[in-house]
Amino acid sequence: MAPVSADPRAAWLIRVGDATLILGHRLSEWLSRAPTLEEDIALANLSLDLIGQTRAFYTRACEIEGGGRDETDLAYRRAERDYRNPLLVEQPNGNFADTIARHLIFSGYAYPLYEKLAHSNDTETAGIATRASREMAYHLRHAGEWIVRLGDGTPQSHDKTQAALDDLWPYVPELFEVDDLDREAAASGFGVDPSTLRDEFDATMGEVIARAALTRPADGFGLHGGKTGRHSEWLGHILAEMQFLQRAYPDARW
Amino acid sequence: MTESPAPLWEVFIRPRTGLAHRHVGSLHAHDAKMALLSARNIYTRRGETLSIWVIPSSAIVASDPGEKDMMFEPTGSKIYRHPTFYEVPDEVGHM
Numbered sequence: 001m002a003p004v005s006a007d008p009r010a011a012w013l014i015r016v017g018d019a020t021l022i023l024g025h026r027l028s029e030w031l032s033r034a035p036t037l038e039e040d041i042a043l044a045n046l047s048l049d050l051i052g053q054t055r056a057f058y059t060r061a062c063e064i065e066g067g068g069r070d071e072t073d074l075a076y077r078r079a080e081r082d083y084r085n086p087l088l089v090e091q092p093n094g095n096f097a098d099t100i101a102r103h104l105i106f107s108g109y110a111y112p113l114y115e116k117l118a119h120s121n122d123t124e125t126a127g128i129a130t131r132a133s134r135e136m137a138y139h140l141r142h143a144g145e146w147i148v149r150l151g152d153g154t155p156q157s158h159d160k161t162q163a164a165l166d167d168l169w170p171y172v173p174e175l176f177e178v179d180d181l182d183r184e185a186a187a188s189g190f191g192v193d194p195s196t197l198r199d200e201f202d203a204t205m206g207e208v209i210a211r212a213a214l215t216r217p218a219d220g221f222g223l224h225g226g227k228t229g230r231h232s233e234w235l236g237h238i239l240a241e242m243q244f245l246q247r248a249y250p251d252a253r254w
Numbered sequence: 255m256t257e258s259p260a261p262l263w264e265v266f267i268r269p270r271t272g273l274a275h276r277h278v279g280s281l282h283a284h285d286a287k288m289a290l291l292s293a294r295n296i297y298t299r300r301g302e303t304l305s306i307w308v309i310p311s312s313a314i315v316a317s318d319p320g321e322k323d324m325m326f327e328p329t330g331s332k333i334y335r336h337p338t339f340y341e342v343p344d345e346v347g348h349m
Contacts, residue, residue: 036260038281042295142291149284 003181004084010061012185013125014074015084015227016113017057021075022235023089023106024050025242027099035096042142046103049135056128063124076246080236081229088171090226090234094164097150097157101164104143104208109175111136112200113192121189144208151212158213165209166217173222176201263289264314265297266307272348275307283308 005011027047034040058071088106093099114136117129150161176198185191209216225231245252260282266275278297283289289308298306317325329335 036282038283038292038296042292045295045299138294145287145291149288 004082005061005065007065008181008184009122009188009190010064012181012191013057013061013064015181016117017054017061017074018083018085019089019106019110020050020057021054022083022085022238023103024048024054025238026089026091026093027103029093030099039096043099046139046142049132049139053128053132053135056132060122060124060128064122072246072251076243080231080239083226083231083235083239084229085226085235086171086174087223087226087232088168088175090232090238091168091171092234094167095160097161097164098167100143100146100150101161101168103139104147104205105168105172105175107136107140107143108201108204108208109194109197111140111204112197113194116192116196120191125190140204144204147208147214148212151209151214161212162214165214169217169219170221170223172201173219174224174227177224177227179227260284262311263293263308264311265289265293266309267293267297267303268305268307269301269303271304275305280311 003011004014024047027043027050030040030043030047032040034043054075055071058074062069062071062074088102091098091102111133114129114133118126118133120126120129147161150157152158176194178193178195182191182193186193186196206216223232226235261284262280263283263286264280265278267278268275281289281292281296283292286308290306293306293308294303297303
């Protein structure tokens with residue numbers, strides 16, 4: 001599998017941005033469809049936070065590359081196999097509990113990631129991560145508070161939330177998998193070794209799941225491939241919608 | 255559907271140090287914590303905010319619009335109650 005970028009630091013950063021881009025797009029699909037007006041705005045805010053983070057990560061990666069690519073090339077002009085997001089973020093929105101459970105898992109992983117990345121030896125990247133970690137702290141709280149209310153709500157909301165966690169748990173291990181790119185990025189002081197985030201993730205999940213009167217799904221079975229460009233059937237559909245405008249009307253402006 | 259409608263909350267925002275919390279609108283939420291999170295999403299999107307208050311709308315006691323003549327009309331003719339007869343120094347700032 002060819003790397004996403006000739007520069008390993010850029011490749012690592014693009015992978016971080018791919019996760020936020022795809023999840024940001026997924027959340028944007030809720031626009032005008034959320035259960036309440038309040039939550040519609042909340043999900044749109046979360047989506048915009050993630051897309052904003054993506055822009056920052058991509059832009060920095062392109063600066064590091066020093067070539068002709070820009071954020072638009074990365075977001076809209078790559079093929080499916082060139083995206084390196086974990087499978088978790090491309091999973092469908094499902095019902096509200098599915099979306100919130102997916103967001104709890106992602107923010108439980110991304111918050112400590114950004115906190116550590118805020119100490120990157122690249123000051124630009126550190127600055128981006130510092131700002132992003134504040135946003136992600138809110139995402140984690142928003143998702144966590146909803147999980148508690150859904151899990152400890154009615155029997156129906158409890159069952160749906162438990163089912164959501166059970167369905168999504170196989171996508172957890174991939175978030176913490178380490179490959180050569182991660183090792184190189186961590187060793188150089190630029191990036192973060194994702195396996196070092198697992199303890200904090202487990203502590204966060206344990207606390208929220210207990211408050212929510214839910215059962216923590218068993219570890220063991222893991223689905224993976226996104227980090228190396230082997231995606232589930234969903235990513236192609238996401239890209240078809242996301243890239244349509246740019247493909248049909250390149251560099252369109254309004 | 256058997257769910258009950260979420261209660262209404264009034265939202266107050268303090269934009270800057272020195273200014274009082276101002277009523278900015280309302281929202282629906284099932285409890286205080288979610289009301290606070292929603293208020294952050296809905297009413298603090300476009301600028302800095304120092305503080306948010308959320309208050310159950312049911313906790314607000316309002317005057318009766320039907321009594322406005324008795325309540326408010328009499329002050330209209332008492333111009334001597336308006337602080338318009340002296341200059342406010344710039345240093346005072348917000349009043």
